[in-house]
Amino acid sequence: MTGKAPDPAANLKQQAAIKAASLVQDGMAVGLGTGSTAFFVVAELGRRVREEGLKICAIPTSDATEAQAREEGIPLTTFAAHPELDITIDGADEIEPRTLNLVKGRGGALLREKIVASAAKQFVIVADSSKYVDHLGMLCPVPVEVIPFGWENVAVKLGRMGAHVTPRKHRDGSFYLTDEKNLIMDCVFGPIEDPHKLGTDIHSIVGVVEHGLFIEMATQAITAGPEGIRVITPTVSDGLIATPALDPSEPVTRVPPVPNENGSSKTVLPTQPVASGIKKQLLVIMGVSGSGKTTIAEGLRNELGWPFQEGDDLHPAANVAKMAASIPLNDEDRWPWLARCQEWLAECNRAGTGGILTCSALKHSYRDVLRKGGLEPIFIYLHTSEAVLLERLKRRRGHYMPPTLLPSQLQTLEAPAADEHALSMSADTNPAETIAEILSYLKTI
Numbered sequence: 001m002t003g004k005a006p007d008p009a010a011n012l013k014q015q016a017a018i019k020a021a022s023l024v025q026d027g028m029a030v031g032l033g034t035g036s037t038a039f040f041v042v043a044e045l046g047r048r049v050r051e052e053g054l055k056i057c058a059i060p061t062s063d064a065t066e067a068q069a070r071e072e073g074i075p076l077t078t079f080a081a082h083p084e085l086d087i088t089i090d091g092a093d094e095i096e097p098r099t100l101n102l103v104k105g106r107g108g109a110l111l112r113e114k115i116v117a118s119a120a121k122q123f124v125i126v127a128d129s130s131k132y133v134d135h136l137g138m139l140c141p142v143p144v145e146v147i148p149f150g151w152e153n154v155a156v157k158l159g160r161m162g163a164h165v166t167p168r169k170h171r172d173g174s175f176y177l178t179d180e181k182n183l184i185m186d187c188v189f190g191p192i193e194d195p196h197k198l199g200t201d202i203h204s205i206v207g208v209v210e211h212g213l214f215i216e217m218a219t220q221a222i223t224a225g226p227e228g229i230r231v232i233t234p235t236v237s238d239g240l241i242a243t244p245a246l247d248p249s250e251p252v253t254r255v256p257p258v259p260n261e262n263g264s265s266k267t268v269l270p271t272q273p274v275a276s277g278i279k280k281q282l283l284v285i286m287g288v289s290g291s292g293k294t295t296i297a298e299g300l301r302n303e304l305g306w307p308f309q310e311g312d313d314l315h316p317a318a319n320v321a322k323m324a325a326s327i328p329l330n331d332e333d334r335w336p337w338l339a340r341c342q343e344w345l346a347e348c349n350r351a352g353t354g355g356i357l358t359c360s361a362l363k364h365s366y367r368d369v370l371r372k373g374g375l376e377p378i379f380i381y382l383h384t385s386e387a388v389l390l391e392r393l394k395r396r397r398g399h400y401m402p403p404t405l406l407p408s409q410l411q412t413l414e415a416p417a418a419d420e421h422a423l424s425m426s427a428d429t430n431p432a433e434t435i436a437e438i439l440s441y442l443k444t445i
């Protein structure tokens with residue numbers, strides 16, 4: 001039990017994974033991806049090996065996947081025995097549906113993932129449909145794997161390319177290390193116009209091992225969303241998209257082709273799940289620690305498909321260290337963090353994508369920072385009793401915020417005033433009901 005909030009998209013990920021695993025046939029050498037969606041692929045392949053006698057061998061993309069594959073009883077192989085693979089199935093952090101260009105590597109396995117993907121005849125992506133973006137870089141940073149020696153210089157050079165660079169760290173402040181013992185620089189570029197050029201530029205920096213832009217590599221994407229399972233294949237001939245079913249006998253949601261200006265047929269794919277009648281907005285899910293902000297925000301992200309940012313991940317390292325040491329943050333600590341949160345909202349506002357931010361936003365003056373630049377976020381204020389919050393925080397694992405900081409948070413808290421655009425919600429209700437209520441409210445504005 002990790003104490004992590006349940007993944008509301010888990011069911012969708014599993015549906016896509018099972019569909020993709022059905023592509024694997026006897027005798028194939030299979031690349032196994034990494035992440036919560038690839039996890040379901042490995043589980044399904046394990047089931048097929050055990051129950052159907054499927055005969056495959058596999059190369060995993062991470063130590064974690066290797067351990068899972070061994071547990072599942074999937075025979076492993078090496079590149080010495082299989083320099084080429086038949087198929088690799090892996091997840092993605094962002095998918096551009098027009099091209100199937102991807103951002104990968106939030107799980108830190110991008111180097112092996114790219115090697116294994118590039119060795120395969122078919123590279124199939126599995127995801128829930130929240131991963132679609134108009135442009136790469138909209139939802140996630142591009143991870144860049146870097147040799148530890150001299151990483152600071154590499155970070156400067158990435159910064160000069162226009163990235164906001166954050167070395168990936170654990171909650172305790174220590175550097176995250178990949179399976180290859182390298183560092184990861186998470187680079188926020190914003191929407192990327194020319195991912196191919198950016199990838200080439202990043203590669204030209206000495207000390208860079210690999211980056212998370214997977215350009216013209218995926219041969220197919222299988223995604224699941226409220227609209228059903230979708231199969232996407234890019235066609236190289238005219239840059240258009242086809243959505244053939246993998247198995248024509250099985251029902252697969254197809255997106256209807258519509259004629260473009262030239263009269264030819266172009267498939268129009270909604271890049272986000274459609275929540276009809278809801279205007280794109282900036283949402284700040286606020287409340288003290290333990291009020292369930294992440295669960296609600298992730299649920300909304302899955303329904304609306306808007307970019308999502310965990311406000312806690314924008315704290316400067318010094319703030320994280322203070323909180324982990326049970327020292328309450330003061331206003332001076334919070335201003336730079338709130339400024340980063342506001343920047344993120346402003347970027348979503350400029351891009352017109354809508355945006356969902358979790359941020360405690362405890363005081364009126366803090367919320368004023370988030371409203372700077374004429375932004376008009378809607379605050380969804382989650383509240384419950386101190387006893388419930390304490391109980392939740394005690395059960396929570398893997399987060400730097402100790403329960404001892406709750407009283408100071410409650411003392412600081414100023415519930416949104418009548419003149420603020422806020423929706424007050426009980427955090428005791430079932431999250432699915434809360435999400436449904438928020439969606440109903442959004443339809444009215």
Ligand SMILES: O=C(CO)[C@H](O)[C@H](O)COP(=O)(O)O
Nearest residue numbers: 035036037091105107108109
């Ligand atoms: O690139 C990856 C790991 O390095 C993952 O495939 C990517 O992060 C998607 O993960 P998930 O399926 O958990 O959303």
